[in-house]
Amino acid sequence: MGNLTESEVIIGVPGPDRTIQDSVNEASKSALKIAVGHLNFHYGPRQVLFDISLEIPDRKITALIGPSGCGKSTFLRTLNRMHETVNGTRAEGEVLLDGQDIFAIDVVRLRRRVGMVFQKSNPFPKSIFENVAYGLKINRMANRSAIAEIVEKSLRRAALWDEVKDHLHKSAYSLSGGQQQRLCIARALAVDPEVLLLDEPCSALDPVATAKIEDLLLDLVSSCTIVIVTHNMQQAARVADYTGFFLLGKLIEFNKTDVIFKNPAQKETEDYITGRFG
Amino acid sequence: MNFRRFTALLASVVAIVLVVIVVFLAAYAWPAVRLNGFHFLIDNSWNLGRQYGTPITVHGQEILPGAHYGILFLIAGTLLSTAIALAIAVPVGVGAALFLAEGVPPIMRSWLSFFVELLAAIPSVVFGLWGYVVVIPFLGHHLFPFMIKWLGFIPFFGGTPGSGYGLLTSGLVLTLMIVPLITATLRDALVSQPASLREAAVALGASRFETMWTVLMPAVRRVLIGSSILATGRALGETMAVLMVSGNALNILPNNIYQPISTMASFIVSQLDSAMQDPTGMAVRSLAEVALVLCLISIMVNGLARVLLYYEGRQAARIA
Ligand SMILES: Nc1ncnc2c1ncn2[C@@H]1O[C@H](COP(=O)(O)OP(=O)(O)OP(=O)(O)O)[C@@H](O)[C@H]1O
Ligand SMILES: [Mg+2]
Numbered sequence: 001m002g003n004l005t006e007s008e009v010i011i012g013v014p015g016p017d018r019t020i021q022d023s024v025n026e027a028s029k030s031a032l033k034i035a036v037g038h039l040n041f042h043y044g045p046r047q048v049l050f051d052i053s054l055e056i057p058d059r060k061i062t063a064l065i066g067p068s069g070c071g072k073s074t075f076l077r078t079l080n081r082m083h084e085t086v087n088g089t090r091a092e093g094e095v096l097l098d099g100q101d102i103f104a105i106d107v108v109r110l111r112r113r114v115g116m117v118f119q120k121s122n123p124f125p126k127s128i129f130e131n132v133a134y135g136l137k138i139n140r141m142a143n144r145s146a147i148a149e150i151v152e153k154s155l156r157r158a159a160l161w162d163e164v165k166d167h168l169h170k171s172a173y174s175l176s177g178g179q180q181q182r183l184c185i186a187r188a189l190a191v192d193p194e195v196l197l198l199d200e201p202c203s204a205l206d207p208v209a210t211a212k213i214e215d216l217l218l219d220l221v222s223s224c225t226i227v228i229v230t231h232n233m234q235q236a237a238r239v240a241d242y243t244g245f246f247l248l249g250k251l252i253e254f255n256k257t258d259v260i261f262k263n264p265a266q267k268e269t270e271d272y273i274t275g276r277f278g
Numbered sequence: 279m280n281f282r283r284f285t286a287l288l289a290s291v292v293a294i295v296l297v298v299i300v301v302f303l304a305a306y307a308w309p310a311v312r313l314n315g316f317h318f319l320i321d322n323s324w325n326l327g328r329q330y331g332t333p334i335t336v337h338g339q340e341i342l343p344g345a346h347y348g349i350l351f352l353i354a355g356t357l358l359s360t361a362i363a364l365a366i367a368v369p370v371g372v373g374a375a376l377f378l379a380e381g382v383p384p385i386m387r388s389w390l391s392f393f394v395e396l397l398a399a400i401p402s403v404v405f406g407l408w409g410y411v412v413v414i415p416f417l418g419h420h421l422f423p424f425m426i427k428w429l430g431f432i433p434f435f436g437g438t439p440g441s442g443y444g445l446l447t448s449g450l451v452l453t454l455m456i457v458p459l460i461t462a463t464l465r466d467a468l469v470s471q472p473a474s475l476r477e478a479a480v481a482l483g484a485s486r487f488e489t490m491w492t493v494l495m496p497a498v499r500r501v502l503i504g505s506s507i508l509a510t511g512r513a514l515g516e517t518m519a520v521l522m523v524s525g526n527a528l529n530i531l532p533n534n535i536y537q538p539i540s541t542m543a544s545f546i547v548s549q550l551d552s553a554m555q556d557p558t559g560m561a562v563r564s565l566a567e568v569a570l571v572l573c574l575i576s577i578m579v580n581g582l583a584r585v586l587l588y589y590e591g592r593q594a595a596r597i598a
Binding site for chain 2: 080082085087107108109111112115116118120122123124125126134135137138139184187188191
């Protein structure tokens with residue numbers, strides 16, 4: 001449980017001197033973006049994650065579901081070490097990004113590679129342009145035309161460009177809630193992250209704005225790995241390739257979304273997705 | 279009477295009192311304004327005249343022979359000491375506020391903040407006395423000679439150290455009084471910024487310092503301007519503390535930062551006694567004119583603040 005089983009990874013073509021098993025290993029390696037091994041997490045004396053092991057595949061959408069308080073946000077925030085901004089937190093275990101220990105990488109570089117979008121949209125009190133350019137500026141990028149180019153590209157990737165291109169210098173607060181959230185996605189995309197973490201990005205949005213963001217994620221996944229926490233089971237079913245079910249700080253089941261929703265292995269998962277609790 | 283009317287009445291009482299005070303001051307000072315003319319602002323000569331001489335009539339006003347009133351040195355002393363205080367207090371206040379809001383563990387934070395607020399509540403005469411007893415000997419004997427030796431090549435930093443009373447000392451005592459004001463206000467504004475702003479910056483790879491400097495400070499810029507203006511008002515009008523450390527210069531402009539000065543507010547206090555001896559009353563009226571000028575400067579500073587905040591507000595509406 002937790003690891004991808006052999007049948008679920010794309011199997012490479014075996015060459016003359018390679019066994020099928022080699023190809024499987026290779027394929028599963030190259031298709032793997034983040035590997036979490038035996039992760040335990042504590043807020044002060046209180047443990048909230050228990051021995052989580054999970055492999056997040058590259059350029060796929062992975063959804064994390066589970067009842068409130070089960071540790072989804074905590075898990076997500078560990079992936080780019082946002083938990084370190086909270087005093088008294090402790091994460092034990094292994095988190096590998098492309099095989100590299102994230103706790104050994106410079107945290108600023110890590111957060112550039114692993115971007116994050118929050119539940120409540122949180123644009124800076126700056127212009128739309130400045131919001132998207134922020135990550136570039138703090139990374140010492142000074143070339144104005146290059147910045148403008150990336151800002152445009154990021155806004156296009158976030159499907160926001162057409163709506164804001166005529167007033168880039170207006171306040172970000174002049175946008176609607178859904179637009180603000182897409183702005184936050186554009187801001188995260190501007191530094192070209194390899195992984196995008198989203199913590200219930202649609203929970204404050206209406207169905208139309210939610211649909212836009214879901215479409216956007218399906219577009220983005222060709223170029224970046226996406227991990228999304230959601231309370232909305234239909235959303236997970238609609239967008240996610242893989243789904244993990246958390247309960248009381250434990251990862252109960254992780255598998256292809258189809259399997260989780262149609263044929264879950266664990267009774268708890270079934271109870272949850274059929275709405276029997278949570 | 280309903281609540282709105284009641285508050286409207288209170289507000290108009292405040293406005294009326296303000297206008298009455300200024301009008302009264304202007305009316306009382308009017309003979310002095312007529313006598314002194316524009317030279318009041320550009321001459322360096324405050325002279326009460328011969329007290330036992332026979333009053334003479336100049337421009338239709340009765341004054342003592344030899345009396346002349348010009349307060350350029352007071353205007354200079356007031357503006358320069360306030361400028362020094364602001365130049366030091368704004369960066370220090372910003373640094374202290376950032377430190378209190380972001381840099382210390384929460385338990386220490388509330389204690390330190392409490393002390394800062396206490397500091398803001400200390401009566402100014404206490405600062406003055408402390409400056410008189412502790413700061414001045416130290417400055418006069420140690421810091422000023424040291425500064426002259428190493429920084430003397432900078433204009434206005436060279437010269438003789440004097441006794442420790444003077445422009446820089448006044449500026450430093452004023453600094454101590456207004457730093458807590460700026461720090462406390464700014465810290466409150468910083469702390470009340472939503473945590474989600476910080477998270478947004480940190481998640482983009484911003485360091486703690488970058489988060490403060492590029493996200494939090496711009497968000498509280500208006501508060502910084504506002505609190506600096508309040509602090510300016512306090513420094514311009516400060517009386518006792520400056521009186522005790524300024525050296526009470528008369529009729530001279532400082533030509534370096536160590537020399538004695540006087541400020542308008544402290545001069546009014548220190549001269550009131552002698553001015554009362556003037557049988558023509560013109561000396562007291564001229565002091566009232568000093569007060570009037572001080573009032574006008576303060577009103578101008580506040581006006582400037584309005585303009586700045588308005589401009590900043592428009593920019594904020596457009597950009598931020
Ligand atoms: N800063 C914190 N300090 C102490 N405990 C915390 C903190 N943040 C979260 N917790 C606790 O950790 C547990 C997991 O919280 P987390 O926010 O990860 O849950 P979640 O699955 O994201 O819930 P939700 O669906 O409501 O967002 C909860 O029991 C919560 O009380
Ligand atoms: Mg959560």
